[in-house]
Amino acid sequence: MTDEEILQLKICECGEKNIAEAIEIFQNTYLPYKKAKKLVTGCSKSCCRGPLMKLFDMTFTGDIDLQEIKRQIDLRNDRLGQMIDNLKSS
Numbered sequence: 686m687t688d689e690e691i692l693q694l695k696i697c698e699c700g701e702k703n704i705a706e707a708i709e710i711f712q713n714t715y716l717p718y719k720k721a722k723k724l725v726t727g728c729s730k731s732c733c734r735g736p737l738m739k740l741f742d743m744t745f746t747g748d749i750d751l752q753e754i755k756r757q758i759d760l761r762n763d764r765l766g767q768m769i770d771n772l773k774s775s
Contacts, residue, residue: 691751694758696740697733700726704740704754711744735761 692705702710707725714721718741723729725737736757743749760767 686755688751691755694755696736696754696758697726697728699728699730699732702726704751707737707740708744708749711741733761735767 692708693703696702696704696707702725710724711721714724716724718738721741722737726733736754739757740749740754743754760770
């Protein structure tokens with residue numbers, strides 16, 4: 686998948702924003718993660734915590750790895766893969 690295709694993926698199941706829009710929002714706010722997340726998702730659920738937190742941190746440092754964000758979204762969509770990934774990082 687190309688970077689352009691990744692930028693068009695929905696970042697969260699709850700909202701309508703894509704990754705490119707989320708990056709723009711995160712880059713243009715000084716809010717902490719929890720409040721900035723609400724600007725992107727419009728909710729307070731934790732369904733997309735992994736990809737959003739990674740993206741928030743990446744925009745803060747200025748080093749955005751779109752392939753890693755895609756991997757996080759794939760993990761979110763694959764609950765078993767997410768549980769295994771969590772066990773590996775523990």
